Amino acid sequence: MARRSADETRQLILEAALRLLLERGAIAGVQHIRLQEVLRSVGLTTGAAYRIWADQDEFHRDLAVEMVGLRFAPPVSSASTAIREVLANDGSIEDVVRTAAQDHVDYISTFHLEPESRDSHAFITALALRTAAGSWPELRIASAERHRGSIDAFAEFYGALLRRFGRRIREPLTILDFTEAMAALGEGFAIRAAEGLGHPVYDIPDGAELPSGRWTLFGIGIQGLLAAFTVPVDDSDA
Structure with a gap:
């Protein structure tokens, strides 16, 4: 041998x-x-x-x-799978946000289960280590590389969704700015999940100022980011 x-x-x-x-x-x-x-x-x-x-x-x-x-799947794999049916049925951007947000909440809330949530378990464990990245220069470099890979993948993903629904990023902001804000929001809720904190969920009635239906707090946060970062495309846009 x-x-x-x-x-x-x-x-x-x-x-x-x-x-x-x-x-x-x-x-x-x-x-x-x-x-x-x-x-x-x-x-x-x-x-x-x-x-x-x-x-x-x-x-x-x-x-x-x-x-x-360590990754067991591409960064956008879970989200893109979750919204596939919504897009196939010509759902609204609110439907996409609600579905993708619920998928993320499910993903981070079941990280301790095996083998179904192997990738989410790895994500939470890596995230916990990244919060202590100051310990070693090599860990800071690895953390930055992982973050950049995720940002690049999600920027492309979000950009495609915004184009589909006729929205663009407000100037002088960029799709990377939007993606960084989304990452901070999503990772913040992931840290809460690692702490064992539950995720707030709301049943919004018809006629409310928010879109009706069952919404996670993460989904409502995304709605706020969309309103702050994006505007509808008009004829003056290239």
């Missing part, structure tokens, strides 16, 4: 550590994942690990970076 390279050994150990971290969740943090325990789970000796990492701190740093970069 061919000997593993140092890179292969490193990846084997990190993958096993990621499994433990996801099993235990964001509350544990990387510091609770002991290298000795990980080594036992993959049948390796201490010497194999300490040829890669000088100490537990180096191992924890690399584990945090690996976790922040």
Whole structure:
């Protein structure tokens, strides 16, 4: 049997550590994942690990970076799937917002369930680590890369939706500004979910100042961002 390279050994150990971290969740943090325990789970000796990492701190740093970069699905996968039927039935932009917001709330509220919510579990755990990104420069870089990947994907997603519904971003703001605001709102509610806080839901009656129907607080927040950031396209727009 061919000997593993140092890179292969490193990846084997990190993958096993990621499994433990996801099993235990964001509350544990990387510091609770002991290298000795990980080594036992993959049948390796201490010497194999300490040829890669000088100490537990180096191992924890690399584990945090690996976790922040982990995705099981593209950033917009859940939202785009959720609104597919609404778009196919020519629903309104309010229908899209309500459906996408409810999907996000469901996504962040069931992160502790496996295997159905594996991606949301990874999202919450990575988000918890990103809030402590000041710990290591490498973690700040990984966090920024993950954030930029999400922003780029959602900017394209939101841009397509705005074009479909005949809206544009108010000048001098940009679609990236809107996407950053949406990310801050969505991640804020995700942190609340990680804390075990429930998400407010409202049944808006007909004739109210808000669109009628069942609305999450996140959905109402998106409505506010749409009003602040966007206007209908008119004939003077290119």
